[in-house]
Amino acid sequence: MSDTIKYLLSEDQMPKDWYNLAADLPVPAPAVLHPGTMQPVGPDDLSPLFPMSLIMQEVSTERRIEIPEPVRQVFRQWRPSPLFRARALEKALGTPAKIYYKYEGVSPAGSHKPNTAIPQAFYNVEAGIRKLTTETGAGQWGSSLAFAGSLFGIEVQVFQVRVSYDQKPYRRALMETYGATCVPSPSPLTQAGRAILAQRPDHPGSLGIAISEAVELAAQRDDTKYALGSVLNHVLLHQTIIGEEAILQMAMAGDDPDVVIGCTGGGSNFAGIAFPFIGMQLRGGPNAKKRRIVAVEPAACPSLTRGQYAYDFGDTAHLTPLTKMHTLGSTFTPPGFHAGGLRYHGMAPMVSHVKELGLIEAVAYHQIGCFEAGVTFARAEGIVPAPESNHAVKGAIEEALRCKREGKAETILFNLSGHGHFDMMAYTDYFAGKLQDLTYDEGELAQALSGLPAVPA
Ligand SMILES: Cc1ncc(COP(=O)(O)O)c(C=O)c1O
Numbered sequence: 242m243s244d245t246i247k248y249l250l251s252e253d254q255m256p257k258d259w260y261n262l263a264a265d266l267p268v269p270a271p272a273v274l275h276p277g278t279m280q281p282v283g284p285d286d287l288s289p290l291f292p293m294s295l296i297m298q299e300v301s302t303e304r305r306i307e308i309p310e311p312v313r314q315v316f317r318q319w320r321p322s323p324l325f326r327a328r329a330l331e332k333a334l335g336t337p338a339k340i341y342y343k344y345e346g347v348s349p350a351g352s353h354k355p356n357t358a359i360p361q362a363f364y365n366v367e368a369g370i371r372k373l374t375t376e377t378g379a380g381q382w383g384s385s386l387a388f389a390g391s392l393f394g395i396e397v398q399v400f401q402v403r404v405s406y407d408q409k410p411y412r413r414a415l416m417e418t419y420g421a422t423c424v425p426s427p428s429p430l431t432q433a434g435r436a437i438l439a440q441r442p443d444h445p446g447s448l449g450i451a452i453s454e455a456v457e458l459a460a461q462r463d464d465t466k467y468a469l470g471s472v473l474n475h476v477l478l479h480q481t482i483i484g485e486e487a488i489l490q491m492a493m494a495g496d497d498p499d500v501v502i503g504c505t506g507g508g509s510n511f512a513g514i515a516f517p518f519i520g521m522q523l524r525g526g527p528n529a530k531k532r533r534i535v536a537v538e539p540a541a542c543p544s545l546t547r548g549q550y551a552y553d554f555g556d557t558a559h560l561t562p563l564t565k566m567h568t569l570g571s572t573f574t575p576p577g578f579h580a581g582g583l584r585y586h587g588m589a590p591m592v593s594h595v596k597e598l599g600l601i602e603a604v605a606y607h608q609i610g611c612f613e614a615g616v617t618f619a620r621a622e623g624i625v626p627a628p629e630s631n632h633a634v635k636g637a638i639e640e641a642l643r644c645k646r647e648g649k650a651e652t653i654l655f656n657l658s659g660h661g662h663f664d665m666m667a668y669t670d671y672f673a674g675k676l677q678d679l680t681y682d683e684g685e686l687a688q689a690l691s692g693l694p695a696v697p698a
Contacts, residue, residue, distance in 0.1 A: 270594040453557050
């Protein structure tokens, strides 16, 4: 019997194109609406913020979209990323299940985020853009775009959610090392930030607010565009390289997952691992095995499990178009738990859509249980996961323990979206017993949901 641990692809085996789930959906996702007219937005509505090549990817229904050669050239530095069989974790759990994880923490920034930062910087430079603005929750996306900016010679301005800026000073140092500028959000640099600071000077920030600030700045200048680290179709598309590689690697292992798991903030790493598998199922044929696909989100910000499926703004100041998604309301401020990258009020419209179609499941866990899972994982496999990724680890461990109870040898695949080397303060707090299972304020949630925009049916 083989006892292989790592399944590695050569650089030549790296996928040459991204997979677009829109091509295989039985029902297309609802249109994106202009908040003024309530009509579907056209490419021109989005062009102040994004280059046309990315807007075309946003609305594309082509099944395969080629990854440009200069982007693939950069990817070679760490891709294809490894697929591991978690044999030590299986043993520690005493489970008959087979656990595999795709590890995205091997990228220079430490997560899956460069998979979209690199192409976004590439397409913007190609369109003659000189500066990108963006938000960051965990600091992972900000560092990834800063890294991409340094490679392609494009200036990057990052608005880092205040609570994460304070929790993780070394993420800011990393962004600055790559040559980007990083300020805490809400900031006095924008109207959106000033309005929030006037109401509450110690506001902890949120991804919705940081997005408003970045969008506001980008909309003011022709040479500046905005880059989003998750949620949008083109971002999810770029992340599908994860699942495309994983399919090849699972075949190398002679295995096929029964359960595919990812953590969900805005939905991009989950979509990255899951959409290629969902596509195989939707297309039918020999690979159309029905697999359970599970999204794991934080119980303190549970958009998929507790949010409404409704049209909403992507940001707090209402500068973005309206998308139909699972949302907690655009003014909802999640409590300051440690997985900053999962503190977003909404979910990617495409992930929300497949949830509505019954193609995926969703579960929510509190942070202490997720850290416990992360520590169990680290002590068996050696890798210290990012607090966001701990949600996927928790999901995988729960499935493996279910298999143990039921005596089933199922195959579990999860995406380990990043390492937690910049998050050790969170682990220190966990060991000191300082972490709490924060819950959101039901009254604030009700208020945020009551402010959902009225969209004619
Ligand atoms: C390591 C890591 N995993 C997951 C996420 C969540 O984002 P998404 O749902 O877009 O993958 C983040 C966001 O910052 C992250 O840094």
